[in-house]
Amino acid sequence: xxxxxxxxxxxxxxxxxxxxxxxxxxxxxxxxxxxxxxxxxxxxxxxxxxxxxxxxxxxxxxxxxxxxxxxxxxxxxxx
Numbered sequence: 361x362x363x364x365x366x367x368x369x370x371x372x373x374x375x376x377x378x379x380x381x382x383x384x385x386x387x388x389x390x391x392x393x394x395x396x397x398x399x400x401x402x403x404x405x406x407x408x409x410x411x412x413x414x415x416x417x418x419x420x421x422x423x424x425x426x427x428x429x430x431x432x433x434x435x436x437x438x439x
Contacts, residue, residue, distance in 0.1 A: 363424065366417030378421060380414040383407075390418045 368381045378387040385407060393403055404410060 361413075361416055361420040363417040363420035366411075366414045367421045380410055380418065383409045383414070385410055385414075387418050387421055390415070391422060 366381050367378050367387060369376050369378055373379055373384055374386050379385055380387070380390070390403065390410075394400075400412075400415060404412065404415060
């Protein structure tokens, strides 16, 4: 999955936060839905502008951010 085909940053949209191309759906927002217990099907049903590929790209983008150190892992024992 090449997330770059689906994730974009535009200073005119959500203050430049990463969004799914062609939508105003932020990566951060979509990850928060998933973290809150939403399923893939619930997200896709409630946000019809989001494609299955766009949804998958959110996780590919997040994984690369973690791998590249853009998101720092928690230290062991950190509260």
